[in-house]
Amino acid sequence: MSSRANSPPDSDFDDVYAAMAQSSPVSSPRDPPTTVVSAPANNQNVVAAINRFMAKKRLRGEQKAEVAVYLNDPPTIREAKAFVQAFHLENLLAKIIVSQPPWEASSDLEKNIYSYGAAILLSSKLSAYKGSVPKQILYGILKKHRFDLPPGIEHNPANWGKVTHAVEEALTQLRAKFKKAIGGSLKEKPKDVLLLPSADRKNIFQLTQDNAKGTQCEVNVLLCARVAFMGVIHSDDSIGGPKYSLQRKSYIKDSSVNFWTAVDKDLVKIREKxxxxxxxxxxxxxHVLKTDREQHGVDDYEIDEAVDTFQQDVDKMVETGTAGPAEGDDGPTGNDDH
Structure with missing residues (x-):
C-alpha cells in the first residue's frame, strides 16, 4: 500500500492572509489651509495685530494663507521669497509703464508756458529777447512751479524734449505776435507801404494791450516802456551822444529776421551806457515811452504805475535767471528771430 507524503502547511502566506483579514487603519483628516495666522500663546498679541492688519488691507483668503505660511517659514526661505517678490513687482511695474501712452504736454501746461513766456518777454528786467536767456528763465519757472509735469521728467530726454519744444514754440509765437503788433500799429493793412497819420496810429497803451492779450500781464508804465522800446533803434552819435530813432518807422524798412537781433543789440548798448x-x-x-506817446496815437490816457504781483514774481525770476546759457545751449540762433 502506497503511502502519500503529507504536504507541509503553506505557512508562507499565513501572514499575508492575516493582513488581508485586518481592517484598514483610518488616517485622521487633514486640516484645510488656514487663512488666519496662528502662533504659540505667548505670541497671541502679535498674531492678533497681524490678523487685524490683513483685514484692514482687505487681503483675500488665499493671500492670508500665504502670509500664514510665510511667517512659519525658516528665515532663509522668508528672505528668498521677499527677494523673488521684489522682482515680480518690478516686472509688473515695467509692464504698466510700457502699456502707458507716450507723454504729451497738456493744454494747461502749454497755456502756462505761453502766459509766463509773455511775462518774461515783457519784463523790464530782461537782458535779451532771443537765444538761451528767455528760455532758461522759463525752464526755471517750470521746474519751480511744476504745474502738471511728471516727476523726474527732466531726466527723460524724450519727454523733456517735448517740453523744450513747447517752450521754444511759445517764445517764437510771442515774438512774432509782438513784431506783428508793432507793424499793425503803424498801418491799416500789413502790405501797406504808407504809414497812417500819427493821430490814427495805435497809441502805446493800445499796443501794449494787444501784446498782453491772452496772458496774465496787466498794462502798467514799465510794461508800456518795454513795448515802446521794442519800437526804437539805438545808435551812437559821435558828437551828441546816444540818440533814439523810432523803430516803428524803421520796422517798415526792415521787418526781416534781423528785427529782434537789432532790439537785443539795443538792450546791450543801453546797459553798457x-x-x-x-x-x-x-x-x-x-524816455523811450515819453517819445512814443508824443509820436504815435492820441495821448488821452493814463497808465498805471503799479506792477501786478504776477509780473513782480516773474521779474524776480528774470533778475536771478539771466546768468547765461545752460550747458549744451549754444545761445542765440537765427531761428529765434521772428
Missing amino acids: ADGDLKKVTKAFR
Missing part, C-alpha cells in the same frame, strides 16, 4: 546803474536804465526806458 548805464554801466550797471539801474536808475539810468529806468530813465532810458521812460
Whole structure:
C-alpha cells in the first residue's frame, strides 16, 4: 500500500492572509489651509495685530494663507521669497509703464508756458529777447512751479524734449505776435507801404494791450516802456551822444529776421551806457515811452504805475535767471528771430 507524503502547511502566506483579514487603519483628516495666522500663546498679541492688519488691507483668503505660511517659514526661505517678490513687482511695474501712452504736454501746461513766456518777454528786467536767456528763465519757472509735469521728467530726454519744444514754440509765437503788433500799429493793412497819420496810429497803451492779450500781464508804465522800446533803434552819435530813432518807422524798412537781433543789440548798448546803474536804465526806458506817446496815437490816457504781483514774481525770476546759457545751449540762433 502506497503511502502519500503529507504536504507541509503553506505557512508562507499565513501572514499575508492575516493582513488581508485586518481592517484598514483610518488616517485622521487633514486640516484645510488656514487663512488666519496662528502662533504659540505667548505670541497671541502679535498674531492678533497681524490678523487685524490683513483685514484692514482687505487681503483675500488665499493671500492670508500665504502670509500664514510665510511667517512659519525658516528665515532663509522668508528672505528668498521677499527677494523673488521684489522682482515680480518690478516686472509688473515695467509692464504698466510700457502699456502707458507716450507723454504729451497738456493744454494747461502749454497755456502756462505761453502766459509766463509773455511775462518774461515783457519784463523790464530782461537782458535779451532771443537765444538761451528767455528760455532758461522759463525752464526755471517750470521746474519751480511744476504745474502738471511728471516727476523726474527732466531726466527723460524724450519727454523733456517735448517740453523744450513747447517752450521754444511759445517764445517764437510771442515774438512774432509782438513784431506783428508793432507793424499793425503803424498801418491799416500789413502790405501797406504808407504809414497812417500819427493821430490814427495805435497809441502805446493800445499796443501794449494787444501784446498782453491772452496772458496774465496787466498794462502798467514799465510794461508800456518795454513795448515802446521794442519800437526804437539805438545808435551812437559821435558828437551828441546816444540818440533814439523810432523803430516803428524803421520796422517798415526792415521787418526781416534781423528785427529782434537789432532790439537785443539795443538792450546791450543801453546797459553798457548805464554801466550797471539801474536808475539810468529806468530813465532810458521812460524816455523811450515819453517819445512814443508824443509820436504815435492820441495821448488821452493814463497808465498805471503799479506792477501786478504776477509780473513782480516773474521779474524776480528774470533778475536771478539771466546768468547765461545752460550747458549744451549754444545761445542765440537765427531761428529765434521772428
